Amino acid sequence: MKATIITIGDEILIGQIVDTNSAFIAKSLDKIGVEVHEIISISDNKLHILDTFSKLQNKVDLVIITGGLGPTKDDITKKTFCDYFEDELVVDVKVLHHVTQLIEGFYKRPITQINKDQSLVPSKCTILHNQVGTAPGMWMKKENTVFISLPGVPFEMKCLVENEIIPKVVQEYQRPYIIHKTILTYGQGESLVAERIEKWENNLPEFIKLAYLPNPGRVRLRLSARGTNKELLEKSIEENIVSLTKIIGDIIVGFDDDESLETVVGRLLKQQNKTISTAESCTGGKIAQVFTSISGASKYFKGSVVSYATETKINVLGVSENLIKEHSIVSAEVAKQMAINVKNLMKTDYAIATTGNAGPTKGDLNMELGAVFIALATPNNVIVEEFNFGQPREKVIDRTVIKSMEMLRKEILKNVL
Template identity: 75%
Template structure:
């Protein structure tokens, strides 16, 4: 099965909001074997919407639309549906009862005509009940293509996808299986990994595809198998993942989408009952943000000092002014004292410190823009590494965060 996902709204086209709905829908469809053929974003214009519907007719199995449903006058999707399907709007009594309950029961205000109009749907549509809001979803079929219209509000859209759309697709359509396995690697770039696994990649079965998904400091390797026999696909994926692990075990840090390095680190720290703190300058608290993005991080993460100003390094972390005078604020020596300072202050087993020039200006330091020192205090040692991550500023910060977490993971694994 193939699907096209359409977002309707000028606010997306002018960059006022970011389309996150399409990614959620595509991921939900993928899990049940429906392949997303394309994403489209179109304007709030009836002719544009009608032309798009017509261009997709019989070319894909599903067209899923978000946006253009709601209480305001510029929401036109229902009227466009009626024109495309040669239909008329009628009041759905179940939807009306739900709208009335929300407006009068929850919000405690009178029901207006605009509110009541939310219960209007094309007479031929199958209503997709929206428990989280007033605008229902709509399911309509023309020849070989199903058109599904959903509200653009993310939590409303997600509810209808999970509770109405996906169960209905599963019930009504026979679909192939799509099995994914993602291997998370750290510390080597895409081209070097490709060289190392070239023979392995060349020997993959035809029904398994490999994708390289690089980002600063890490590369995800995603294996995708498609076919009609689920057990065969799963066995083939596991067999090839096992053989891959023998080749690049030194850089593999986890598996699947949720196995990010911060998740792996959290599990390792919890298992060993160890704690971590950070003292951040050039990264501005981003390492702490990444670590605490994992649920339950309070078990092992004690806190962070964002010592962006030089005097805070001295007054809070205990960095010696002589060290700064003699070596510059961006130096291995200052990084070391920052790591020791926060380790002692927070009473942790591990501590990460960063000091560097993220750019574009030098600031208080003499070091070149892009220069970063990462210090890692362990229970027994201090490890310091120097890097030059170049430019732009965002790249320097992201690569520093990734490299710091990679250094921490390597040290923790030594104690397993």
């Protein structure tokens, strides 16, 4: 079963907003075995919309459209639906009642004609109830293709997908099983990982596909299995993961898209009842941001000193001014002192410190662009490593954050094994 997702709106095409609706819809369809054939963004133009509909007719089973259902004149999707299906707009009493309750009951203001016009829908459509907004979804079928129109407001779209579309598709269509498993690896690049697992990859069953999803410092390996026997798919996926772990277990840190490195590290800290703090210069608080992006991080992350300026390193962290003059602000010695002092200041078990020259200019520093020192204070010692992450600036910062997490994970695991 195939689907196409269409987002309608000039604001997407000119880069004014980022299309997040398509990603949510695609993930939701994938979970129930619907293959997304393509994702298209088109303008608020009647002829463009009609032409796109015609091209997709009978080529896919589902066409899901978001956008163009608002109350203003530039929202033309409903009228275009009527043209494509040779239909007309009529007032739906249930929708009008819902809109009235929402405007007058919840928003506490008189309903206007523009609001009432939200209850105008094509007479042949199946209405999808929008619990959280005024624009209803519409389900219309022509020959072998179902066209579904949804509002572009993300929280309204999500509500309709979860409560209306997915249950209806599950009820009305037979679908294959699609199972994904994502393995998170850190510390080695895509080409090196591919070389290590080449033989394993070549022996995968035909119904299992492997995709490499590289990011700076990490590679996600996504296994996708498709078929009608769910138990067979799950068993085969697990068996192949076991054999993969024997090959690259040293760089596997977790599974599934939600298992980020910071999630893995946070779980390890909680399991050992340990705490962490950071002293950041070149990363500007980004390591702290990564830690605090995880719900419940307050159990193990105690705080950070963003000591971007030299005087902050001296006055807040207590780094020796003579040490800085002797070794430079970007040095192993300063990084080590930062880590020790923030660990003592925050009274934590571990502490990470970063100092470096992220660029784009060298300035007064003697260190090369991209040079970074990362110090990790543990319950037993202090480890300092030097790196050069090159340029641009954003790459240096991101790689420093990832490498800091890798170093921390490695040290924590020493106490587990």
